[in-house]
Amino acid sequence: MGIECQSDFIKVNNKLYPCTVSVAMDLVGGKWKAVILYHLKDAHKRYSELRKEMPGVTERTLSLQLKQLEEDELISRQAYGKKPPLKVVYSLTDFGRSFTPVLNAIIGWGNQIATQKGEFVKNPL
Template structure:
């Protein structure tokens, strides 16, 4: 029996999910979460570096997504200093690092789609 079929629902963090795919998609789904995780795979980044790497995201959306990823223990946030301007650095947690194979698979598939069905253009 597949793990996702062991019961009617899966309960994670007091939320009920119909299958394990919905658990994963709640954690990393949406337009920006996986992209944020991808940009943190190799090194920690400051908020401004993430903002620069994601030119299409609004500051509000980036802040919300970072907060959700932190609440789900996929990323950690370190604040340096006590007076503004504060240095804030984001990095993957050990749990966040566990999604690296999935991010690499998405990257590989995206590269294939881009080369087969798309074209690289300058803005």
């Protein structure tokens, strides 16, 4: 029996989960969290840089996802300056970097799908 089945529930940050997969998916699941982590994988980025690299995400969604990732300690937000406009930079924390092997596996699988079942096209807009 694996660690994921040792109990009925797992409690993390005062939240109960039925299994360890639920814990992991709460942290990185959804359409944009893994994409944000991918874009922060090799370098820290400003909000505007993330927006340019992720044209399909709305500003509201990006802002909410960044806040959730920060609350879950996967990314850090560093603000520079004392009055607006502030320079704000996002980067992976050590905990966020621990997701890199999983992210690399997702990237590899996505590349395989794109190569075998898809095609690379220019932006039609």
